[in-house]
Amino acid sequence: MKASHMTQTPKITAHNLNFYYGKVKALDSISIDFNLNQVTALIGPSGCGKSTFLRCLNRMNDLITGIRVEGEIKIDDQDIYAPAVDVVNLRRRIGMVFQKPNPFPKTIFENVAYGLKVNGVTDKNLIAERVEKSIRQAALWEEVKERLHDSALGLSGGQQQRLCIARALAVEPEVLLMDEPCSALDPIATQKIEELIHTLKETYTIIIVTHNMQQAARTSDVTAFFYMGKLIEAGETDTIFTKPAKRRTEEYITGRFG
Amino acid sequence: MIHSFTKFKEKLMNYFFLLVATTSISILAMITLFLFKEGLPIFEKVGIKAFIFGNYWYPTADPAHFGIFPLIIGSVSVTLISALISIPLGVMTAIYLSEIASSRLREIVKPVVELLASLPSVVIGFFGMVIVAPFLQDHFNIATGLNMFNAAIMLAFMSIPTICTISEDALYSVPASLKEASLALGATSFETIVKVTLPAALSGISTAIILGLSRAIGETMVVLMVAGGAAMVPGSIFDPVRPLPGSIAAEMAEAPYRGDHYYALFAIGIVLFIFTFCFNIIADYLSNKYRQTGDATL
Ligand SMILES: Nc1ncnc2c1ncn2[C@@H]1O[C@H](COP(=O)(O)OP(=O)(O)OP(=O)(O)O)[C@@H](O)[C@H]1O
Ligand SMILES: [Mg+2]
Numbered sequence: 090m091k092a093s094h095m096t097q098t099p100k101i102t103a104h105n106l107n108f109y110y111g112k113v114k115a116l117d118s119i120s121i122d123f124n125l126n127q128v129t130a131l132i133g134p135s136g137c138g139k140s141t142f143l144r145c146l147n148r149m150n151d152l153i154t155g156i157r158v159e160g161e162i163k164i165d166d167q168d169i170y171a172p173a174v175d176v177v178n179l180r181r182r183i184g185m186v187f188q189k190p191n192p193f194p195k196t197i198f199e200n201v202a203y204g205l206k207v208n209g210v211t212d213k214n215l216i217a218e219r220v221e222k223s224i225r226q227a228a229l230w231e232e233v234k235e236r237l238h239d240s241a242l243g244l245s246g247g248q249q250q251r252l253c254i255a256r257a258l259a260v261e262p263e264v265l266l267m268d269e270p271c272s273a274l275d276p277i278a279t280q281k282i283e284e285l286i287h288t289l290k291e292t293y294t295i296i297i298v299t300h301n302m303q304q305a306a307r308t309s310d311v312t313a314f315f316y317m318g319k320l321i322e323a324g325e326t327d328t329i330f331t332k333p334a335k336r337r338t339e340e341y342i343t344g345r346f347g
Numbered sequence: 348m349i350h351s352f353t354k355f356k357e358k359l360m361n362y363f364f365l366l367v368a369t370t371s372i373s374i375l376a377m378i379t380l381f382l383f384k385e386g387l388p389i390f391e392k393v394g395i396k397a398f399i400f401g402n403y404w405y406p407t408a409d410p411a412h413f414g415i416f417p418l419i420i421g422s423v424s425v426t427l428i429s430a431l432i433s434i435p436l437g438v439m440t441a442i443y444l445s446e447i448a449s450s451r452l453r454e455i456v457k458p459v460v461e462l463l464a465s466l467p468s469v470v471i472g473f474f475g476m477v478i479v480a481p482f483l484q485d486h487f488n489i490a491t492g493l494n495m496f497n498a499a500i501m502l503a504f505m506s507i508p509t510i511c512t513i514s515e516d517a518l519y520s521v522p523a524s525l526k527e528a529s530l531a532l533g534a535t536s537f538e539t540i541v542k543v544t545l546p547a548a549l550s551g552i553s554t555a556i557i558l559g560l561s562r563a564i565g566e567t568m569v570v571l572m573v574a575g576g577a578a579m580v581p582g583s584i585f586d587p588v589r590p591l592p593g594s595i596a597a598e599m600a601e602a603p604y605r606g607d608h609y610y611a612l613f614a615i616g617i618v619l620f621i622f623t624f625c626f627n628i629i630a631d632y633l634s635n636k637y638r639q640t641g642d643a644t645l
Contacts, residue, residue, distance in 0.1 A: 147531060149527055149530070149531060152523065152526070152527060152530070154450060177530075177533055177534070177535050178533070180530060180531055180532070180533045181532075181533030182533075184531070184532075185531040187524065187527065187528065187531075189524060191522070191524035191525055191527065191528045192528075193525060193528065193529070193543055193547075194525075194546070194547055195546075203529070203532060203534075203542070204532035204533065204534075207529075207532060207533060207534040207535075207538050207542070208532075208533055253528070256528075256532065257531075257532070260532055260533065
């Protein structure tokens with residue numbers, strides 16, 4: 090089922106990436122490639138730097154004061170931390186689903202349409218079409234189709250999470266960063282999101298953070314194990330889960346720590 | 348024994364605070380009662396409609412005219428023009444401070460703006476008299492610099508600190524995660540401010556505006572000093588006007604005790620009270636209305 094067409098084109102490469110919150114070093118010389126049309130799962134115990142790393146890839150950490158980035162991240166061979174880079178344009182190409190659902194205090198429809206509107210789409214029909222398509226993809230349509238114009242804050246936590254997925258999909262980015270997208274979902278919705286990830290892989294490059302080992306095993310082609318700000322090991326998911334090279338990885342995967 | 352003594356002390360404390368609280372509340376209630384008692388008798392002479400919509404305010408003429416329409420228009424127009432100045436300036440300063448300025452600059456500028464709020468209004472009025480009035484007179488070729496426009500500018504500077512600091516608090520407390528969501532979708536920081544941050548802070552900003560304006564509409568000293576004092580419906584923004592609070596302050600001393608003029612001035616007080624009361628009710632309503640309910644259950 091997986092890795093049927095594993096091309097080896099790196100879409101994103103991180104090289105010797107160090108990241109500091111003030112004086113605290115949160116990422117320590119991370120080097121890893123993410124290939125086109127592949128799903129990479131980032132796993133590791135809480136606080137090991139998965140979210141921090143993910144947020145480096147769309148320069149979301151820039152908003153935090155006192156941070157420092159060393160090393161290099163390239164997307165399509167372009168250094169995203171180079172001074173000339175247009176951050177707005179970069180973020181248009183890299184969608185993100187945050188760890189905590191953060192819907193706008195607007196209607197459900199407006200939440201999903203927002204990205205399209207700020208990206209200059211004005212055609213009402215096109216917007217409506219894309220909104221419906223994205224909400225369907227995020228397995229939320231049946232629950233909200235009657236109340237698209239109600240406030241998104243009235244949704245449950247899991248529904249909000251899927252709304253945020255729909256919102257990220259609507260703008261059709263090239264890369265999709267998902268930070269624990271299923272943490273608040275029931276098994277049925279989780280399965281739908283996993284199926285979605287599998288379909289999206291045809292066109293997107295996906296990086297997903299998850300605490301669920303089965304999910305990592307089911308959805309990803311490559312798995313990367315982080316521990317205390319370091320990348321301990323990354324490789325094909327099958328290999329990582331059957332014969333990991335490092336003892337720590339094995340301990341984590343089998344649930345002996347973390 | 349000891350136990351019951353502690354209990355007694357606690358009871359005593361409770362009664363003490365109850366007494367203090369009821370005293371201050373009943374004094375306020377008495378002032379309000381007094382206001383109505385001294386103001387309502389005028390309506391035996393002049394109908395409410397004639398009082399509110401009467402075009403002539405000649406309280407000392409014979410026969411006297413007690414129409415406060417020009418005064419109401421004076422108050423409303425001065426407040427409106429000052430709102431046109433203070434709302435954009437106050438809100439935009441707040442946006443700059445909370446969204447654009449570096450945190451160091453913010454920490455310096457914000458207390459300065461708050462300090463402005465504590466400038467005594469007589470100082471602001473004095474500034475309007477000796478600096479702004481001559482300036483207006485020279486540059487706009489008008490008879491007097493003491494007019495509606497001058498008063499509006501001065502009042503605007505009295506409301507800006509209130510509008511700015513409360514709006515800034517509202518903007519600053521919009522969760523960073525909302526801004527991140529917007530930026531992550533490829534919105535510029537400007538789009539994020541306009542489409543996400545401002546709407547999310549709307550309730551706080553509206554409260555700020557109403558509180559700022561209610562400060563302007565009730566302000567007496569400044570309008571007394573710089574508004575010009577003519578009790579007529581203004582034809583241009585450079586006409587002198589006589590807003591409600593200024594009229595009371597200017598005429599109180601010369602109105603014979605318990606005469607019609609005296610009652611009329613208290614009735615103006617009632618009208619003013621109703622104005623500011625409505626402003627506060629609206630402010631309260633707005634600050635409750637947009638309050639976010641039901642955060643994500645995570
Ligand atoms: N804004 C911040 N300021 C300072 N330190 C931070 C900040 N965000 C995260 N950290 C620290 O950086 C380290 C990595 O945090 P990060 O959020 O990346 O972990 P994570 O792997 O995503 O954990 P989890 O699985 O719990 O989400 C932690 O020690 C955390 O305390
Ligand atoms: Mg995290």
